[in-house]
Amino acid sequence: MSSLILWDKMKQAVVECHNIDEISNIRNQAEAYRYALRQAKESPEVIKKAEEIKLRAERRAGELLKETPKATGNQYSANSKDTSKQKLKDMGISHDQSSKWQKIANIPEEKFENYIEVQKELSTAGVLRVADSEIRRNNKTLAEKFLVPPFSVLDTRRGYWQERKQMWYSLGLQSELGRDTSLTYDREGDEDFVGMAIDNRGGNISVFDPVLSELMYKWFCPDSGTILDPFAGGSTRGVIARYLDYKYTGIELREEQVRANISQAEDIFVENYPDWICGDSNKILDSIDSEYDFVFSCPPYYDLEVYSDLEGELSNHSTYDGFLVEYKEIISKAVSRLKEDRFACFAVGDIRDGDGMYRNFVSDTISAFLDAGMKLYNEMILVTPVGSLPIRINKQFQGYRKVGKTHQNILVFYKGNPKNIKNNFNELEGLGVGIELGR
Numbered sequence: 001m002s003s004l005i006l007w008d009k010m011k012q013a014v015v016e017c018h019n020i021d022e023i024s025n026i027r028n029q030a031e032a033y034r035y036a037l038r039q040a041k042e043s044p045e046v047i048k049k050a051e052e053i054k055l056r057a058e059r060r061a062g063e064l065l066k067e068t069p070k071a072t073g074n075q076y077s078a079n080s081k082d083t084s085k086q087k088l089k090d091m092g093i094s095h096d097q098s099s100k101w102q103k104i105a106n107i108p109e110e111k112f113e114n115y116i117e118v119q120k121e122l123s124t125a126g127v128l129r130v131a132d133s134e135i136r137r138n139n140k141t142l143a144e145k146f147l148v149p150p151f152s153v154l155d156t157r158r159g160y161w162q163e164r165k166q167m168w169y170s171l172g173l174q175s176e177l178g179r180d181t182s183l184t185y186d187r188e189g190d191e192d193f194v195g196m197a198i199d200n201r202g203g204n205i206s207v208f209d210p211v212l213s214e215l216m217y218k219w220f221c222p223d224s225g226t227i228l229d230p231f232a233g234g235s236t237r238g239v240i241a242r243y244l245d246y247k248y249t250g251i252e253l254r255e256e257q258v259r260a261n262i263s264q265a266e267d268i269f270v271e272n273y274p275d276w277i278c279g280d281s282n283k284i285l286d287s288i289d290s291e292y293d294f295v296f297s298c299p300p301y302y303d304l305e306v307y308s309d310l311e312g313e314l315s316n317h318s319t320y321d322g323f324l325v326e327y328k329e330i331i332s333k334a335v336s337r338l339k340e341d342r343f344a345c346f347a348v349g350d351i352r353d354g355d356g357m358y359r360n361f362v363s364d365t366i367s368a369f370l371d372a373g374m375k376l377y378n379e380m381i382l383v384t385p386v387g388s389l390p391i392r393i394n395k396q397f398q399g400y401r402k403v404g405k406t407h408q409n410i411l412v413f414y415k416g417n418p419k420n421i422k423n424n425f426n427e428l429e430g431l432g433v434g435i436e437l438g439r
Contacts, residue, residue: 017064020093030057048120048121058100060105062102153380154410155383157386171243207234208237210236212410214240222293228249229295231297231300235260235274238265246294253280253310282333285330295335295342302314303323327364328372331368332368341417341424343413343414344413347408348365348409356400362411373415375414376411
């Protein structure tokens with residue numbers, strides 16, 4: 001039998017194979033042929049044929065492994081038509097091989113065939129580079145479509161996030177204005193979050209990330225929708241909302257903060273400023289009749305940062321239990337102002353008590369929304385820059401075994417029937433385009 005006929009028969013066998021054991025045997029035969037041909041110093045063209053059969057067999061094996069059902073212990077059916085299950089090791093396939101072959105199977109057919117045709121020498125490592133390139137391309141496409149890939153981990157350390165952040169700051173955004181720095185560190189015991197406050201913008205005031213604001217608005221608020229922020233704080237969420245043509249209402253207890261926010265808006269916009277209301281959210285929400293398309297906020301983390309000693313200041317509450325009572329009341333009232341079939345989002349992080357134990361603030365926030373009639377729909381981890389953590393962690397971990405905290409929790413809730421989401425929210429496209437400054 002000529003080598004050409006042999007390669008054609010093996011290639012056809014790969015296409016027609018529906019059995020993991022058989023495709024593994026074809027792959028191993030092709031590898032043996034490839035080795036023997038190299039030892040015999042056959043021409044590169046002949047060797048490439050053996051390499052091609054090997055890669056086609058690995059790709060087909062990956063397709064079969066993807067199709068067959070998983071079971072405990074990483075078991076796969078040896079035959080896609082058979083319900084019996086067999087462990088990878090019993091088939092002579094390692095976990096590494098299974099992973100690589102399935103990766104090769106994910107390459108679009110056109111890209112795979114182009115690699116076979118163009119490359120002078122073929123290898124598993126080479127085709128895996130094509131697979132990796134395709135993954136990067138798809139991730140870039142996701143970023144172009146959704147601004148950031150919509151995964152459960154949002155990494156603020158990435159270059160695209162930091163570039164976007166600086167773009168927002170170039171507007172003149174100064175969310176730290178209006179804050180009394182002397183009140184930031186009211187107590188000890190939460191070095192990780194205190195450090196995050198310092199690192200966030202190079203000062204000792206924690207500020208909200210403008211990219212996170214943009215992302216949550218575009219993902220979870222209808223176009224030109226109305227936004228309610230019961231814990232407004234600095235100007236970031238209001239300014240970003242206004243810039244993106246949303247109608248923002250933020251409630252803030254401290255008059256000096258409201259004045260600073262309005263001043264920021266007047267420096268950036270000519271008209272149609274965000275609406276900041278000065279007062280206690282627990283009281284203000286009783287007097288608001290409007291309904292909103294999105295509730296978005298970052299609440300005080302109890303007494304981690306104390307903003308004022310005014311009546312109604314949650315961060316200055318004498319006990320955590322008392323703080324929670326008012327906190328849950330505010331969430332309940334905010335949810336009551338939210339339209340049906342709409343989202344709410346809170347950016348939170350757990351905090352430690354005076355003994356260094358976590359208070360479970362994230363779960364308390366979830367419970368508050370559940371009690372208010374909403375359901376937890378998404379939870380994302382916001383990975384924050386390391387900053388000065390490597391300097392602080394030695395004392396923190398050596399003395400108390402506290403790991404350094406470099407994340408916050410982004411909780412997304414839904415009010416209504418999730419089947420209606422596709423009818424109320426437009427398909428997202430082109431969120432990753434640049435922001436046109438100077439509006």
